[in-house]
Each structure stands twice: as structure tokens, then as C-alpha cells.
Amino acid sequence: MPGNTIRDPDWWRGAVIYQIYPRSFKDSNGDGTGDLNGVSERMDYIASLGVDAIWLSPFFTSPMDDFGYDVSDYEDVDPMFGTLADFDRMLAAAHKRGLKVIIDLVISHTSDQHPWFRESRSSKDNPKADWYVWADAKADGTPPNNWLSIFGGPAWEWDSRRRQYYMHNFLTSQPDLNFHNREVQDAVLSAARFWLERGVDGFRLDTVNFYFHDEQLRDNPPLGTGEMPSTVEASNPYGYQSHLYDKTRPENLLFLERLRALLDCYPGTTSVGEIGADGQAVELTASYTEAGRRIHMAYSFDLLTPQHSAAHIRRTVEEMNRGIGSGWASWALSNHDVKRVASRWGDGLDLSKFAPLATALCASLRGTPCLYQGEELGLPQAEVPFEQLQDPYGIRFWPDYKGRDGCRTPMPWVRDNANAGFSEAAPWLPVAPEHRELAAFEQDRDEQSILNRNRAFYAWRRGLAALRTGDMTFLDAPGETLVFTRSCEEETVLCAFNLGTGPETFRLPGLELENLNAPGFAGTAAGSEISLNGLDAVFARVKG
Incomplete structure (x- = not known):
């Protein structure tokens, strides 16, 4: 059971969640990649922001094809980030300062290096043969249906050992788990229990509406006449389908009830789901966050778009408030997957004014705001040259879509340092030159800086229950x-x-x-x- 005393089981309503992308936050051992000890080193800084919780992007054992969103062991820390003991120290440091810790649970798929998949692909009759989504080829050898991968190409990969296709919504090295198999559900719930027993305060649920697929493997229909592609990057053919059968299946609700029952065994824990909904954000948020039954809150990409007029924001938020029923929304203007809001909404504006305004707006909406690392500094999107790109998504769709590396560059801590205080070694992504003047410890010394204005606002907000709930x-x-x-x-x-x-x-x-x-x-x-x-x-x- 969690070691910290639970005073308010609904602490998450209106709490400010600070998202940390560990590999880009702070490198403690000089290998160019951020780690858990780096998070611990900066815990006083995190607490000084006035946030209530931190959300850690994945740090589990992984071959890192998708930077940790391809898990090969749910119950261990990848050596890149440290050890389980390092995690425990980081968790204790956060709790000591009154901060909750939410970790990213990526269970719609695993890495193809996960022992479950290695066993599953070994034959058609092994104990885990049905743990992933396998299907025979059509008579002409082509994939079983027209489903597409978000990362480009078919959502099916041929496996020569089983002589079948397996499904992958993302990279070919990220096979989808078969949630129609009860043993799979039990296994991922066991992994969640492992971290709850260590004392985490909840989970951010990656791609929460992707868990189930249509067992009949029916083709997705095309978008209706007059509809626009559902993805921001219209160069991706994924956006031209109506995703009726490869995700957002009704069976998902029953699994979320099982997950909620587990969380309820650990009072004071919470969950926030990421919904990739293709126009169904309100409906899904309402059903997925129905009070007391499923997950606690969810966010969509409706404010992570280029559109940012007052009319757009009002329409988006009003529709959510009107349709959410007993549920609860979470709002984000930036995260590790989209262009930073300072560039997406604030391009050409005075960032010293725009950045605090955007932060305050997000924190004033009905729901729970998420603040992405560097957003408190007003960091704009970094330009990463093609030859230094790491993101397979960006490499695949360059130059129309440059991928996600521009919002994942290292956190700048000081101005006058080769790597902005992030690492003593060359970092895994280059430090953006324009970020140096916005470095955290430089802004810390200026009472009128974006950082200190954001800190002051969050501290002021704490005294107003109306702005939280x-x-x-x-x-x-x-x-x-x-x-x-x-x-x-x-x-x-x-x-x-x-x-x-x-x-x-x-x-x-x-x-x-x-x-x-x-x-x-x-x-x-x-x-x-x-x-x-x-x-x-x-x-x-x-x-x-």
C-alpha cells in the first residue's frame, strides 16, 4: 500500500500535474541522457513550481525504438534511467515535498523484445499464442484487412515463424496485446499492482482507447464525404480512415472497470487517460471517466491543435463541459508528442506575455491541468536538423512532418554551459540555442520572468477553490x-x-x-x- 497518508482522495480534481520526460530532464551520470537520479536532483525545483504531482514518461526496460513506449519489462527500470532503488529514492523525495507521482503505463502494446511476445511468436500453440493479435493472410498473401499504423504503412507485419500477421498500431516493433484474452488483462493489472505496491500515486494511461480491437477484423471505412483527415499531419494516410474497428471498442469499458477496482484498493491513487478519439473526445471522456466506475480523468488532443482562437477554445471547452456528465477532464496545451504551445499558438507574439497567459488559461479551465517540462519557462519548439533526428515518426514523414524531437530537446538549466547544465556529455538531442536565454536558473533570478510569474500564479490559485473544482x-x-x-x-x-x-x-x-x-x-x-x-x-x- 502507498506509504503516504491520504488526506483527500479527490486531490487530483483541479491539481496541477507536471509532466517530466526523463531522458531530457537532467542527466546525473554524464552519459548524455536524463535519468531518475536527475529528477531527484531537481525535486526542489519541481516543488518550487507550485504543482501538485509529477507525471513521468516511461522509464521501464525497453529497446527504446519508441523511447520507452515499447516496453520489454513492466516491472523494472531501464539501465539508461537507473535502477529500482533509484526510482524508490525519487519517489520518496517527491513524497517528502508533498508531490504525488504518476507514472506512464503503456499497456496497449509491448516491445517485440518482451518475453511475452517472444513466446507468442514461437508457435501457434504455445501458452501465450493468443496474447497478441495474430491473423492469417488473405488468400493472396496480403494483410487481413485495411488497418493502418499511425507511424505509416499497414498495421500488420508478417512473421515468418508463425506464418501469420501480427497487429501493430505503432511501430512494427510494438505488437498490440490481445485484450480479448483475460490472461492478458490479468498480466497488465499485475504490472500495475507492482508499482502501486511501491507507492506510486497513479497512472497516466497511454492510448487508453486502443486496448481492444474488433475480433471480426472488419475493414475500417473511409472518412465521410466532406470530412477532413483526423490527424494534424495530413500527409499521413492514417488520417483518411474512420477508425471504427481498430480502436475505441465497447469492450474497453469493462476492462477500465477492472482497472478502477484495482486502483480503489489503493486509496488516494488516480488515473488519467490519453484519448486519441477522432472527433469523439467528449463522448469518450464522459464514458471513460464516469464517476466512481472507470478512470478518474482523461485528456484528448482538442487543445493540442494549431487552432487557438477564443472561439475555438470556448467551443471545445463548452462541448466538453456540456457532455461530460459525472466525468472529469484534464487539459494540456503541450506534451512530448506535439509542437510546443509557445510556437504552436504563440508564434510571432511576445512570449514574455503569451507564455504566462497560456499557463494561467489552462489552469483556469474546469478540469485538471497538465504542464509539460519547459512550458513553465516559455520554451518555443526547437529546430532539430534532419541528420540529428531520433524520432522514427519524424524520419518517416520528413519534411512535411518533422516529428516530435523538437519538443523533446534537453531542459535548459543554465545559460553559460556547453550543454545548458543538462549533461556533462553531448546530449541525445541538441540543446536549442534559443532556449539558453530562457534557462531555469537564469529565470529564477528575475522576479518578472516567465518562470516566476507562473510560480506566483500557481501559488495564488491554490487559495481559490473555485478555480480548482x-x-x-x-x-x-x-x-x-x-x-x-x-x-x-x-x-x-x-x-x-x-x-x-x-x-x-x-x-x-x-x-x-x-x-x-x-x-x-x-x-x-x-x-x-x-x-x-x-x-x-x-x-x-x-x-x-
Whole structure:
């Protein structure tokens, strides 16, 4: 059982989660790759941000074809990142500072180096023969259906030993587990229990709607007439199918109930699912996070897109609030898979204004905000030359899509150091030159820096229950302003954000406002009038 005392089992509602990509956070042993001891070394920094929990991207044993999202042992640490003892020390360091620890659980697929798959592919009648998705070829030798891999090409790979195809939604070295087999479910739940017993506070569930496939292996239909490709990178043919049969199957709900029952045996633990939903984000978030039954919260990619107008954000969030029922959303503007928000939404803007505004906006929406490492510094997307790319996704689709390396470059800690304080050796990805001026310890010394404005906002937010768990109602506002209220018991807080660069002044008839003087923002609220500079915000108590 977890060793830390649980005071509030619902601590995760409105908590701020800080995502750490370990291989790019801090290298402690000089091999050019970040590790768990590096996370421990920077735990005081993490705690200083005012976040409530950390989410660690995978650190399990892996051949690293997809940087740890191809697991070959669910119950050990890859030597690249350290040892189980290093993990335990890191966990204790986080708990000592009041931080929860959520780890990435990647169970829709494994590495082809996992002992389960090695046994499964050895014959058609071994004990694990049905642990993965195997299918015979069509009469002409082609794959069993038209399913595609997200990483390009068919979602099927021929195996000469079994003389069958196996399914892979991602790389060919990432075979999909067969969740229709109860033994597979038991095995991945056992792996989850292993980490819960060590004291983790929950899981981020990678590709949570990919666990089950259609047992009949029916072809996916094409997108309907007039529909646009579902992926941002339209050069990928995956986006031209309607994914009815290769993911998001109804059987998934029953497995999530089994997972929730396990988590409920460890009071105070939580779960956040990643939903790749192709237009079904609201429906799936509602069903997957139904209160008390399945996972605790989920996030989609609806705010991880290039679209960022006030109208788009309002429409996205309103649709989620309206359709989520008893469930709970999580919101992110950046992560390890998408272009950083400072470049995706803030291109051409003053980042010293835009970055704190974006952070505050995400943390003010109804749900649980995730902050990706470096986002607190306002880091823009790095440009990684083709010859230094590591991401197989980017290498495959270059130059139309440059992959995910640009958001995964090393965390800059100091300006005047060969590798920005990340490592004493050449790092696995180059340090972006433009990141040096935004280095964490450089910003730490400047009270008006992006980092310190974000810290101040999170500290201020802690005192307002309405911003963490309150209901949310949008109000009409002009131009690129986004205005809504958050209400909890007797407290109602109005939040107004100007996403445009020009000033905005307007009235909200019928409201009596009292400026709460949120740190780092110059907007004013008095009576019913709101006044905002460009890229500014104001928070006000609604009186009466």
C-alpha cells in the first residue's frame, strides 16, 4: 500500500500535474541522457513550481525504438534511467515535498523484445499464442484487412515463424496485446499492482482507447464525404480512415472497470487517460471517466491543435463541459508528442506575455491541468536538423512532418554551459540555442520572468477553490477575449483572457466585480467593466 497518508482522495480534481520526460530532464551520470537520479536532483525545483504531482514518461526496460513506449519489462527500470532503488529514492523525495507521482503505463502494446511476445511468436500453440493479435493472410498473401499504423504503412507485419500477421498500431516493433484474452488483462493489472505496491500515486494511461480491437477484423471505412483527415499531419494516410474497428471498442469499458477496482484498493491513487478519439473526445471522456466506475480523468488532443482562437477554445471547452456528465477532464496545451504551445499558438507574439497567459488559461479551465517540462519557462519548439533526428515518426514523414524531437530537446538549466547544465556529455538531442536565454536558473533570478510569474500564479490559485473544482460558465465577450466564471459553494470567480494583441474594454451588465489582483497580470475589473491590455488577463470575485 502507498506509504503516504491520504488526506483527500479527490486531490487530483483541479491539481496541477507536471509532466517530466526523463531522458531530457537532467542527466546525473554524464552519459548524455536524463535519468531518475536527475529528477531527484531537481525535486526542489519541481516543488518550487507550485504543482501538485509529477507525471513521468516511461522509464521501464525497453529497446527504446519508441523511447520507452515499447516496453520489454513492466516491472523494472531501464539501465539508461537507473535502477529500482533509484526510482524508490525519487519517489520518496517527491513524497517528502508533498508531490504525488504518476507514472506512464503503456499497456496497449509491448516491445517485440518482451518475453511475452517472444513466446507468442514461437508457435501457434504455445501458452501465450493468443496474447497478441495474430491473423492469417488473405488468400493472396496480403494483410487481413485495411488497418493502418499511425507511424505509416499497414498495421500488420508478417512473421515468418508463425506464418501469420501480427497487429501493430505503432511501430512494427510494438505488437498490440490481445485484450480479448483475460490472461492478458490479468498480466497488465499485475504490472500495475507492482508499482502501486511501491507507492506510486497513479497512472497516466497511454492510448487508453486502443486496448481492444474488433475480433471480426472488419475493414475500417473511409472518412465521410466532406470530412477532413483526423490527424494534424495530413500527409499521413492514417488520417483518411474512420477508425471504427481498430480502436475505441465497447469492450474497453469493462476492462477500465477492472482497472478502477484495482486502483480503489489503493486509496488516494488516480488515473488519467490519453484519448486519441477522432472527433469523439467528449463522448469518450464522459464514458471513460464516469464517476466512481472507470478512470478518474482523461485528456484528448482538442487543445493540442494549431487552432487557438477564443472561439475555438470556448467551443471545445463548452462541448466538453456540456457532455461530460459525472466525468472529469484534464487539459494540456503541450506534451512530448506535439509542437510546443509557445510556437504552436504563440508564434510571432511576445512570449514574455503569451507564455504566462497560456499557463494561467489552462489552469483556469474546469478540469485538471497538465504542464509539460519547459512550458513553465516559455520554451518555443526547437529546430532539430534532419541528420540529428531520433524520432522514427519524424524520419518517416520528413519534411512535411518533422516529428516530435523538437519538443523533446534537453531542459535548459543554465545559460553559460556547453550543454545548458543538462549533461556533462553531448546530449541525445541538441540543446536549442534559443532556449539558453530562457534557462531555469537564469529565470529564477528575475522576479518578472516567465518562470516566476507562473510560480506566483500557481501559488495564488491554490487559495481559490473555485478555480480548482468549481463549475464553469462562459460569458459573451468581444474580439479575442475569453470570459467565464468558476463557481464553488458561495464563491464565484470571473476569469477574463485577452488572446489578442490589442487592448479590450467592455462591460458585463448585471455583474458587480471586485479585482482579485492575480499576480503577473495587469487587467482590471471594477463594477461591471473589464479592461485588458493585449495578451493580458484579469480575475475578479463576483459580488452578491
